[in-house]
Amino acid sequence: MILYVDHNIKKHLSSSPSLFTQMMALQGITFRKEAGRLTQAIAIDGQSYFIKQHTGVGWREIFKNLLYGRLPIISAKNEWVALQKCKTLGIASPHVYGYGKQGINPAQIRSFVLMEALQDARSLEEISCHWKAFPPSFALKNQFTMKVAQITRTLHDAGINHRDLYICHFLLKDQTLYLIDLHRAQIRKRTPSRWRIKDLAALYFSSMDIGLTHRDRLRFMRAYQKKPLNAFSKMEHTFWEWVKKRGEKLYCEHQ
Ligand SMILES: Nc1ncnc2c1ncn2[C@@H]1O[C@H](COP(=O)(O)OP(=O)(O)O)[C@@H](O)[C@H]1O
Ligand SMILES: [Mg+2]
Known part of the structure; x- marks a missing residue:
């Protein structure tokens, strides 16, 4: 399991259940709901963030992608890595406050990326x-x-x-x-x-x-x-x- 959460956010969450479970359970305003993926605006201690929670794409989706010669997106890792790369390139993008990934079965990986909410954008x-x-x-x-x-x-x-x-x-x-x-x-x-x-x-x-x-x-x-x-x-x-x-x-x- 990989888990990173900004310490200023961590201190507003409780000690149990696990930090990962709490991040995956966060609920707010849904901006996008796809099979196995939810994009929401959420608040932690009155501060707004955006979170993308991935709950596993399933084998069907994986095979469908492979059939078309595409590599399926199975977790939030992609976005996390790309957001960091953008930062190093000087491309303005939301700041990342957290990332977590759990599981090894590619169809059932649970993951999230927590980022800055660009308010009033x-x-x-x-x-x-x-x-x-x-x-x-x-x-x-x-x-x-x-x-x-x-x-x-x-x-x-x-x-x-x-x-x-x-x-x-x-x-x-x-x-x-x-x-x-x-x-x-x-x-x-x-x-x-x-x-x-x-x-x-x-x-x-x-x-x-x-x-x-x-x-x-x-x-x-x-x-x-x-x-x-x-x-x-x-x-x-x-x-x-x-x-x-x-x-x-x-x-x-x-x-
Ligand atoms: N960090 C953010 N700040 C403000 N609005 C955001 C942010 N991330 C996403 N949104 C809003 O949510 C919508 C869906 O998010 P997006 O990143 O496009 O996810 P998806 O992969 O689900 O399409 C965006 O079109 C935008 O309106
Ligand atoms: Mg989009």
Whole structure:
């Protein structure tokens, strides 16, 4: 069993049952409930936190993933590791206050990750939902475009791909743009092109209805590649064509 809980939080919990059991039993406001996984806003001693509690995915889910050539996410470890990596890369993300994992049977691992609640934060999806009807200033739109491109590039260049990179997973709080939901993130030495494309397509798709212009997208591409458009190689142009194609496909699938 692995268990870490910030000592300032620990002191507000009782000595029995075990700390792990208490963390897994915490209840608050449910934000997401999936089979074997619960995302909640909770309070400990009047302080707000977010907790993701995993109660085991089951063999069915494991086999289903393996059948499609995917490695299943069987615990909160992924998010815990990815959140720490983000911190070292200077990508703003919720601070981790606790992590625990119990069990060896992959289908029944119980785990949690406890993190800072970004209170009064607004997602980029909420912020931009009226941009089509009421366009923001160029400066504001450009600021977000550059920041999202920079976060995405930093993540990818460090060998991380997010796998849920929609604009709803960028939260703005006190002028800082945070990246959240690293539950499915993968970490490698290098991020293969297909995984970069998948993340960028998710961004493309989730920003299709917010009134971005072709020029905004070109600005994003330049910032992500860190070079002017006329310096893009043929391969890089093809790469961005794939991003667009996959993004549009996602959009059609969601209509
Ligand atoms: N640390 C946090 N601070 C504030 N809101 C959060 C935080 N973590 C998650 N949320 C909210 O809960 C929602 C679900 O969390 P998310 O991390 O996306 O989990 P899931 O993997 O279940 O989709 C988010 O879209 C966001 O609205
Ligand atoms: Mg999510």
